[in-house]
Amino acid sequence: MTEDEKDLKDEQARVTRVQETIEKKREKTAGMIQGIREKVIDLRKNFWEDVTVNLDEPDDVNETQASLKQQAELLGERERTHQQINNEVKTLDRLQRNPYFGRIDFREEGADHDEEIYVGLASLMDEKEEDFLIYDWRAPISSMYYDFSPGDASYETIEGNIQGEMTLKRQFIIRNGKLVALFDTGVTIGDSLLQYVLGGNASTEMKSIVATIQKEQNQIIRNESAANLIVQGAAGSGKTSAALQRVAYLLYHYRDRISAENIVLLSPNPLFNSYVSNVLPELGEDNMRQATFYAHMDAQLEGRETIETPFEQMEYMLLASGEEKEQRLAGIQYKASLDFKRYIDDKLDEFKRAGLIFKDVSFRKQRIVSKQEIQSYFYSLSNTLPISNRAELTAAWIVEKLQLWGEWETRKDWVREEVELMEKEDYVQAFSELQKRDRTETADFEENKQEEEILRKWVVERKLRPLIKKVRKHAFINVKKSYLRMLAAERRPEMPASWAQLYETTKQHLMRKYMSWEDVTPFVYFRDKVLGDRSDKSIRYVLIDEAQDYSAFQFAYLQQAFPNARMTLLGDINQAIQAHALTGENVLSGNTADSHRIELWRSYRSTRQIVDFTKELLDHAKNIQPFNRDGDLPTVITAADDKERRQMILEKIHSLQNAGYETIAVIGKTSKESKEAHDWIKEEMDADLITETTSQYKKGLSVIPAYLAKGIEFDAVILYDVSDEAYGHESERTLLYTACTRAMHELHMYMVGNVSPFIEAAAAETYSSK
Numbered sequence: 001m002t003e004d005e006k007d008l009k010d011e012q013a014r015v016t017r018v019q020e021t022i023e024k025k026r027e028k029t030a031g032m033i034q035g036i037r038e039k040v041i042d043l044r045k046n047f048w049e050d051v052t053v054n055l056d057e058p059d060d061v062n063e064t065q066a067s068l069k070q071q072a073e074l075l076g077e078r079e080r081t082h083q084q085i086n087n088e089v090k091t092l093d094r095l096q097r098n099p100y101f102g103r104i105d106f107r108e109e110g111a112d113h114d115e116e117i118y119v120g121l122a123s124l125m126d127e128k129e130e131d132f133l134i135y136d137w138r139a140p141i142s143s144m145y146y147d148f149s150p151g152d153a154s155y156e157t158i159e160g161n162i163q164g165e166m167t168l169k170r171q172f173i174i175r176n177g178k179l180v181a182l183f184d185t186g187v188t189i190g191d192s193l194l195q196y197v198l199g200g201n202a203s204t205e206m207k208s209i210v211a212t213i214q215k216e217q218n219q220i221i222r223n224e225s226a227a228n229l230i231v232q233g234a235a236g237s238g239k240t241s242a243a244l245q246r247v248a249y250l251l252y253h254y255r256d257r258i259s260a261e262n263i264v265l266l267s268p269n270p271l272f273n274s275y276v277s278n279v280l281p282e283l284g285e286d287n288m289r290q291a292t293f294y295a296h297m298d299a300q301l302e303g304r305e306t307i308e309t310p311f312e313q314m315e316y317m318l319l320a321s322g323e324e325k326e327q328r329l330a331g332i333q334y335k336a337s338l339d340f341k342r343y344i345d346d347k348l349d350e351f352k353r354a355g356l357i358f359k360d361v362s363f364r365k366q367r368i369v370s371k372q373e374i375q376s377y378f379y380s381l382s383n384t385l386p387i388s389n390r391a392e393l394t395a396a397w398i399v400e401k402l403q404l405w406g407e408w409e410t411r412k413d414w415v416r417e418e419v420e421l422m423e424k425e426d427y428v429q430a431f432s433e434l435q436k437r438d439r440t441e442t443a444d445f446e447e448n449k450q451e452e453e454i455l456r457k458w459v460v461e462r463k464l465r466p467l468i469k470k471v472r473k474h475a476f477i478n479v480k481k482s483y484l485r486m487l488a489a490e491r492r493p494e495m496p497a498s499w500a501q502l503y504e505t506t507k508q509h510l511m512r513k514y515m516s517w518e519d520v521t522p523f524v525y526f527r528d529k530v531l532g533d534r535s536d537k538s539i540r541y542v543l544i545d546e547a548q549d550y551s552a553f554q555f556a557y558l559q560q561a562f563p564n565a566r567m568t569l570l571g572d573i574n575q576a577i578q579a580h581a582l583t584g585e586n587v588l589s590g591n592t593a594d595s596h597r598i599e600l601w602r603s604y605r606s607t608r609q610i611v612d613f614t615k616e617l618l619d620h621a622k623n624i625q626p627f628n629r630d631g632d633l634p635t636v637i638t639a640a641d642d643k644e645r646r647q648m649i650l651e652k653i654h655s656l657q658n659a660g661y662e663t664i665a666v667i668g669k670t671s672k673e674s675k676e677a678h679d680w681i682k683e684e685m686d687a688d689l690i691t692e693t694t695s696q697y698k699k700g701l702s703v704i705p706a707y708l709a710k711g712i713e714f715d716a717v718i719l720y721d722v723s724d725e726a727y728g729h730e731s732e733r734t735l736l737y738t739a740c741t742r743a744m745h746e747l748h749m750y751m752v753g754n755v756s757p758f759i760e761a762a763a764a765e766t767y768s769s770k
């Protein structure tokens with residue numbers, strides 16, 4: 001038997017032993033769970049039997065409450081235990097299928113023997129609960145598996161840095177309890193394992209990468225110190241993967257302090273949400289909160305305005321031309337800048353002294369407090385107080401007026417009529433509400449004369465309630481008009497030349513309850529400053545994927561919206577496709593004191609040939625390195641006319657399907673172009689058109705606009721049109737790069753006419769042309 005065969009045999013024997021332990025533990029836990037489940041059901045069923053209910057005397061009421069509380073606590077505790085054991089069973093099931101993926105042998109300084117450390121998805125103790133059979137990949141000691149090759153190694157613990165020597169590093173592929181392969185690794189971790197993993201097909205759901213996390217990715221995952229962690233990484237360098245493993249790490253590391261509820265991942269589109277939604281459950285963790293930035297902002301506006309989506313804005317920018325487009329672009333870029341935020345802050349400062357616009361407070365079409373009165377009261381309050389505090393004081397003042405006014409109103413005829421027409425249910429409701437509120441009032445309730453008075457009061461109060469609620473939310477401030485006044489208040493040199501026209505457009509939009517995307521963040525920022533803090537203080541970590549598409553203003557807004565959160569920004573400046581991102585300010589530059597910046601240059605998604613070609617599309621991409629996986633050269637094919645191109649594309653799709661590729665994408669530049677392509681492709685074969693509302697994509701053939709393909713990947717990618725007309729302008733370079741870098745194994749580009757100058761400039765040996 002060779003050394004290798006002996007290793008394989010020994011390791012398989014260990015896998016079997018570990019699996020037996022898992023099985024025994026599972027049986028034990030399953031027995032416990034049955035017992036606890038029965039107890040929970042029993043407690044729920046007999047909840048009231050064990051509670052002493054007696055409401056005769058105040059003392060009895062107290063006793064009843066205490067008894068109820070005790071019973072509820074008991075039930076809660078049992079339910080929690082049930083949940084916990086349930087989770088343990090799930091973990092054991094996962095370990096049963098794949099107990100571990102790595103091993104390191106480590107001799108701590110001063111120790112006389114090596115410790116064998118097996119690394120897997122979760123920790124497992126032996127049956128006596130004495131030794132670890134498996135260490136969770138997130139445990140401090142496991143970090144060595146990712147950070148070191150054999151030789152000197154160390155890891156951090158709460159007690160300090162532990163040093164020693166790693167004498168072995170081994171990786172396993174275990175499928176359903178069978179050891180399929182093992183690799184002893186040298187300098188870099190698991191090139192062979194990584195080769196094996198990356199050689200597979202793309203899938204419609206992202207996979208976890210814990211077995212092959214690379215050293216620089218590990219730095220992102222385990223970073224605990226940076227207030228702003230900024231990751232600039234090439235396409236396919238594992239930014240999203242690292243972000244998700246980071247969430248799993250944080251949930252493990254701070255398990256006593258935070259849960260999935262305290263973490264938000266902002267993702268580029270709804271499709272992406274579902275693409276990544278399996279990673280954390282696969283790792284045994286709950287999913288964090290996940291939203292697109294658009295959905296977050298839409299929720300902020302509570303559906304009161306129709307807002308343009310970033311994709312609609314993008315589609316406009318890709319299709320429009322001429323002066324109107326240039327004007328809008330200038331507006332978009334200015335409104336995305338910190339200059340504009342400073343301008344708003346300055347105006348808000350001025351509004352402390354004068355300038356806010358108010359609304360009349362009216363009830364049944366009658367003005368009760370006029371806007372002038374509100375304005376005078378508001379500005380009579382000390383201007384050292386923030387606007388929102390003064391709004392609160394003003395609200396209290398208005399509510400008082402409304403209540404006073406309500407008392408008078410009870411005498412009006414409409415109130416009498418309402419009382420007369422009162423439904424029986426209302427009457428009962430009034431009675432019970434008043435009973436709750438004041439026992440003496442109810443005592444009089446039976447006496448007819450007072451009864452009517454009380455009911456009148458009740459009718460008015462009920463009618464006033466929604467108005468009072470609105471006043472308490474400071475609805476007496478006219479935020480839209482104040483925003484418009486703020487826009488027009490001053491002409492600054494850095495504002496676009498067409499500021500006056502842009503103002504007019506914004507005004508027309510707002511009056512129609514519509515908001516263009518570039519106005520959304522500034523408006524919400526302004527509104528929150530005026531109406532008061534709406535920040536979410538429960539969020540401790542915000543991870544922003546595709547961060548290059550966020551403007552400096554949007555990022556500043558997010559910092560205020562989640563004031564207690566540490567930020568992780570992951571992006572690629574070369575994939576910046578939003579119009580506002582084409583200016584100098586970039587959130588990925590990370591030049592603030594509390595930022596820590598990490599760069600990822602190795603691309604894992606695509607074959608070496610695809611990476612070598614795609615980096616040629618960029619100006620400054622020398623550092624991008626392909627992972628060592630070979631494939632065919634990308635192709636650029638010129639067709640004589642559109643008819644021939646269609647024919648060629650259909651043939652290519654057939655041949656890719658025959659080659660066994662499961663996810664194939666035809667990527668168009670815009671959604672318009674994608675729809676047109678889909679129209680003729682679907683005549684010939686099954687194909688899904690992906691739009692901005694698509695929330696899941698299936699295996700097979702997808703037709704998708706480039707900007708919606710962000711963040712995801714396909715086995716093979718076909719670009720429908722790479723002519724100079726489609727990708728000719730400098731601003732379209734990053735879109736072309738984004739589209740091409742979606743391909744894992746094959747990339748084919750078609751066109752009629754002249755080729756895009758970005759491809760023209762690429763080194764000829766990096767692609768084949770026909």
Ligand SMILES: Nc1ncnc2c1ncn2[C@@H]1O[C@H](COP(=O)(O)OP(=O)(O)OP(=O)(O)O)[C@@H](O)[C@H]1O
Pocket residue numbers: 194197198207209212213214217233234235236237238239240241242572575604605710711712713741
């Ligand atoms: N350490 C790794 N081990 C195995 N696979 C990896 C590793 N890092 C990245 N990958 C794979 O590479 C592909 C790209 O990863 P990911 O989508 O996280 O990259 P990205 O930087 O977010 O890309 P993009 O910017 O293009 O959206 C995925 O298939 C991912 O599983």
